[in-house]
Amino acid sequence: VATADGGARAWTTALQQHVAFFDSDKDGIVSFSETETGLRSIGFGFAAATAAATLINGVIGPKTRPENATTSTFSIYIENIQKGIHTSDSGSYDAQGNFVQAKFDEIFSKYGKTTPNALTESELEQMRHANRKDNDFKGWAASKAEWDQLYGLAKDKNGLLHKDTTRTVYDGSLFYKLANKTGPSGN
Numbered sequence: 058v059a060t061a062d063g064g065a066r067a068w069t070t071a072l073q074q075h076v077a078f079f080d081s082d083k084d085g086i087v088s089f090s091e092t093e094t095g096l097r098s099i100g101f102g103f104a105a106a107t108a109a110a111t112l113i114n115g116v117i118g119p120k121t122r123p124e125n126a127t128t129s130t131f132s133i134y135i136e137n138i139q140k141g142i143h144t145s146d147s148g149s150y151d152a153q154g155n156f157v158q159a160k161f162d163e164i165f166s167k168y169g170k171t172t173p174n175a176l177t178e179s180e181l182e183q184m185r186h187a188n189r190k191d192n193d194f195k196g197w198a199a200s201k202a203e204w205d206q207l208y209g210l211a212k213d214k215n216g217l218l219h220k221d222t223t224r225t226v227y228d229g230s231l232f233y234k235l236a237n238k239t240g241p242s243g244n
């Protein structure tokens with residue numbers, strides 16, 4: 058939902074909220090340098106932030122780009138972010154980018170075998186592999202990148218990825234927490 062002055066927007070889907078953290082100037086576009094700076098602010102080193110931003114903006118930018126756009130092809134348009142959804146994911150976002158509670162619950166009920174509501178690193182890998190579609194190499198790589206990054210940022214001291222923490226990546230509130238910033242909903 059764009060405001061008349063093109064200013065801050067109240068994004069409606071969870072996936073829009075997932076990426077809005079990175080849109081620091083709130084123009085509805087996540088530029089390459091915004092992704093890079095945002096990743097730095099949540100703890101990525103310089104080289105890792107640049108590499109990840111290159112991949113993320115290079116892949117998602119063109120998919121979300123409106124026909125008449127004049128910006129860099131590395132610009133990610135939040136209004137079209139659902140076009141960045143790939144295959145071999147967990148299904149916790151639907152095709153529009155809404156959060157799907159039942160699919161999310163399944164991640165932990167099916168694969169969290171050693172500790173309730175948490176995944177070990179190998180259980181996380183089992184979950185990813187079970188979601189793989191045949192020969193979907195791009196989807197496998199995207200999913201691995203997302204979950205490996207999340208695991209690195211959010212695992213506890215025993216190497217467990219908890220359900221409640223994982224929930225907060227879907228609406229982006231995890232990012233505000235890691236950056237020590239207040240999110241749009243005040244948390």
Ligand code: HEM
Nearest residue numbers: 076079087133141142143146147148149150203204206207
């Ligand atoms: C360190 C930062 C980030 C982490 C840890 C992260 C993690 C995740 C995770 C765990 C998912 C869910 C995958 C699934 O349900 O299988 C996801 C989905 C997604 N993320 Fe991120 N993400 C990050 C940054 C970004 C950025 C900067 C963008 C773009 C500006 C982005 C765009 C997306 C998109 C489009 C999806 C939907 C993919 C799908 O489910 O098919 N993410 N991310």
